[in-house]
Structure formats: C-alpha cells, structure tokens
Amino acid sequence: MRRALRDNGLSIGFGLLFLAALVGQAFAGQAAYNDRQLADAGASISLAQYVTSSDFAVDVAENWQSEYLQFFLYVFATVWLVQRGSPESKLVEETGTESDKKQKVGRHATANSPEWARAGGWRTTVFSRSLGAVMGLLFGLSWLAQSIAGRAAYNAERLAQLQDPLTWLGYAGSADFWNRTLQNWQSEFLAMGSIVVISIYLRQRGSPESKPVGEPHDTTETSG
Incomplete structure (x- = not known):
C-alpha cells in the first residue's frame, strides 16, 4: 500500500485536491445562489438541489x-x-513528428514498448495520436x-x-x-x-x- 501511494502520489494528490475543490465549490455555490434567491424574494434550495441544477453544471463544465x-x-x-x-x-x-527511431515505433520499438507501438500500420498511427485525440x-x-x-x-x-x-x-x-x-x-x-x-x-x-x-x-x- 505504501509503495502504491508513493508510485501514484501525483495522481492521487491531484485527485484529492480536485474532489476537495469540487465539494468546496458546491457549498460556496449553493450559498451564493441562495443569497441571490433571497435578494430576489425567491426560495432557497438544498445542497442536493444545487449540485443537480444547471447553475452548478455550467460552472463546472465551463x-x-x-x-x-x-x-x-x-x-x-x-x-x-x-x-x-x-x-x-x-x-x-x-x-515536427520526429522519426520512427526517435519515437521507438514499429521496428524501432523495444520489448517493453506498448503493443500498439510495436504493431505498425493503423494501430501505431492511432496510438501515436491518441493523447491529442x-x-x-x-x-x-x-x-x-x-x-x-x-x-x-x-x-x-x-x-x-x-x-x-x-x-x-x-x-x-x-x-x-x-x-x-x-x-x-x-x-x-x-x-x-x-x-x-x-x-x-x-x-x-x-x-x-x-x-x-x-x-x-x-x-x-x-x-x-
């Protein structure tokens, strides 16, 4: 467990920060929304109602x-x-896209290279551009x-x-x-x-x- 946490510390750390920020945004957003509602003589809503609302969704998505x-x-x-x-x-x-040798694809791939990097043809082409896609x-x-x-x-x-x-x-x-x-x-x-x-x-x-x-x-x- 300790080794897994160490080896994946960057992704776990940012994942936890993301969740903490999202939860914080939900509470802060609900409070701001209810303040506007009160100013306009509207009804307050619960946290569950707010996080399933279009107001919360658009703020997150943007x-x-x-x-x-x-x-x-x-x-x-x-x-x-x-x-x-x-x-x-x-x-x-x-x-530029660099040479096959530099990118270790096709016949230049190593034994530890991903399978699709070694395969050649359309699979290597797709894999070579998969991150951007x-x-x-x-x-x-x-x-x-x-x-x-x-x-x-x-x-x-x-x-x-x-x-x-x-x-x-x-x-x-x-x-x-x-x-x-x-x-x-x-x-x-x-x-x-x-x-x-x-x-x-x-x-x-x-x-x-x-x-x-x-x-x-x-x-x-x-x-x-």
Whole structure:
C-alpha cells in the first residue's frame, strides 16, 4: 500500500485536491445562489438541489472545457512550435513528428514498448495520436455540456423575466455563452505562455517542469 501511494502520489494528490475543490465549490455555490434567491424574494434550495441544477453544471463544465482545451492545444502545439531555453519545449531542431527511431515505433520499438507501438500500420498511427485525440474529445464533450447546461440556466433567467427562451443554437451564439467561454480561454492561454517563458529564466529544484538549477538559460528540453 505504501509503495502504491508513493508510485501514484501525483495522481492521487491531484485527485484529492480536485474532489476537495469540487465539494468546496458546491457549498460556496449553493450559498451564493441562495443569497441571490433571497435578494430576489425567491426560495432557497438544498445542497442536493444545487449540485443537480444547471447553475452548478455550467460552472463546472465551463472550467473543465477550458482546461481540456489547454492540454489539447499544448499537446499539438508542442509538436510544431518550440521555445529555445524552455523545459516545456523540445529541442529546436526536432520540430515536427520526429522519426520512427526517435519515437521507438514499429521496428524501432523495444520489448517493453506498448503493443500498439510495436504493431505498425493503423494501430501505431492511432496510438501515436491518441493523447491529442482524447484531449480533443474531452474538450468537445465538456464544451457541449457547458452549452447545454448554460442554455438551461440562461433560459431560466429569461423566463423569470418573461422573455422567450433561446434554442441551443441561439444560446451557442449568444454573448452570455461566449463571455463565459472566452474569459476561461484567455486565462489558460496566459498560463501556458507564462510557464513556457518564465521557466527559461527561473528554476524549481527537483521539479521536472524546471531545468536543473545550474543549466544555462538557453538550454532547451532538460528536466530538473
């Protein structure tokens, strides 16, 4: 058990942080929702009612989709774009999908390589792009969930104001939807760009996201 916890500490740690933050968001969101209800002479709702509401769903989904977009773009961008001196970038001269030998696929695979890396043909092609494909799929699904939940929450407000509800396409093109979407996207793009550039000049000893403390600033693709 102790070894399993050590070997999987990063995923377990972030999994627990995720659950704690989600629970905290549920309680804080319920309190904020009930405050608005009281201000509008509406009825308060229970925690169970809140976490199954469109208000909670859209808040969660809009954050998830921006995070998956971040990883989806980062996975693909780092194939072709490089940043000299950043540990977040591969070597400048290795731009592109790289050779089969470098990627250890087909006849260059080792005995310990995943089966689909050794198989060749369509299975290796699919496996070679599976990370980006899954990140893209998760982004698409969470963005769809945001649009569905956001439409329900937005239409509830419109009905309360005696306005006609919007169709899904109408909401997907609305200012409310794109305001929610773009305010998350810009923060993700800023965060990605910041870590790429700042990690050229600053260090964090022992972190694979940083170069070794004594490495020159222009050293690229070196973990600490």
